[in-house]
Amino acid sequence: MYKFAHLADCHIGAQKYPELKELEMNAFKKCMDRCMVEKVDFIVISGDLFHSNLPNMGAVKEAVEKMKEVRDQGIPIYLNYGSHDYSPNETSIIDLLNSAGLIQKIVEGEVKDEKLKLKFFQDPATGAKLCGISARKMGLESSYYDALDRESLQNEPGFKIFVFHSAITDFKPEFLAEMDSIPLSLFPRGFNYYAGGHVHLHSEHHPEGYGSLTYPGPLFGSYSKDMEISARGEERGFYLVNFQDEVKEIEFIPLPVCKYEYMYQDAYGKNAIQVQNDLMDRFEKIDVEKKVVLLKIRGELSGGKTSNIDSRTIKDILTRKGALYVGINRHGLTSREQVKVKITESDIPSIEKRLFTDRVGDLNISEAKLQKNNGIKLAVELLRTLREEQKLNEKKKDYEERMKNVAIHTLHLEEVFYEN
Secondary structure, X not given: OEEEEEEOOOOEOOOOOHHHHHHHHHXXXXXXXXXXXXXXXXXXXXXXXXXXXXXXXXXXXXXHHHHHHHHHOOOOEXXXXXXXXXXXXXXXXXXXXXXXXXXXXXXXXXXXXXXXEEOOEEOOOOOOEEEXXXXXXXXXXXXXXXXXXXHHHHHOOOOEEEEEOOEEHHHOOHHHOOOOEEOHHHOOOOOOEEEOOOOOOOEEEOOOOOOEEEEOOOOOOOOHHHHHHHHOOOOOEEEEEEEOOOXXXXXXXXXXXXXXXXXXXXXXXXXXXXXXXXXXXXXXHOOOOOEEEEEEEEEEEOEOOHHHXXXXXXXXXXXXXXXXXXXXXXXXXXXXXXXXXXXXXOOHHHHHHHHHHHHHOOOOOOOHHHOHHHHHHHHHHHHHHHOOOOOOOOOHHHHHHHHHHHHHHHXXXXXXXXXX
């Protein structure tokens, strides 16, 4: 009996906050450690190992050190491009690691007679054959599937794995209805396992004639929506697959790296002070010690401004109670009072100032001169100065240099840029 691990959408380097960066990396390391404990014969990563084709080198260093441990155990790592780590000219970090022999990129093919013929890569220890299609930016890989020589792939003997990074129209979750997808009919039939990526939920399917098809979802998540889904109960992890001449067992392995506290606050019919007070009362009763806290505020306030619900105060309180991280989603929060004000304002400067006033409270900024009224005034001034158009006969290079100097002066950053 052989065994391989299937994971996807690690998105290493996606998180910006230190606490979330650590959780993101811990999820990847925990997965690699489990693969070594399980003594898998190989690992398949179905795209988006990194969040960009040229990610932060600190994150790359940590990930590479862990992958080297895996390779030193004799476990090959096979993968394809995801939509985030894709590079049309092979300048991605994926290609660098492939050239170094740390991983094996398994997507290769050529066009003959207007058909895309894929090459199989055979795992030396198990004899399993792998091929697949990489993702492209903006879901543009559909042309590959249209041109795919499915017949030659279907006629290939042996245990076969098809690796891809696309949503499949037939299995797409309802809330991802607008996501670009590929119909199942464009996939080659007869493979034993279809290793999917790109859809950030784990799922397992068994369409007739196609073998087992799975999406493992992310190990942690790259977007706030991912974390919200995790907080509402979605498990994160990867698949272990036992096989001989066919798939014998598929097991999803959950890999929790933190606990969550999800809070929803309905603001409809309440003023800003009432909502803030309701939240303060709720905070006294919850345990957020060592948890990722996600707060969603929705609805139309009957009075007050949305900025009167103080995000900074909320974060400070929850952090003092021991929260690892606090994320506040207030995109669906509106104010009846502000809507009326916006309607009555017809001059552009007033509208701009009002918009900045509404949003400055949502920003997590430690610099005092960018906070509250100072921040609003600076933003309005910067917007005004950057509106200046290119002068007649002024070269584009000179215009860009002039605008850069204007922005530096407006932001009072002369010492930073010109001290040398």
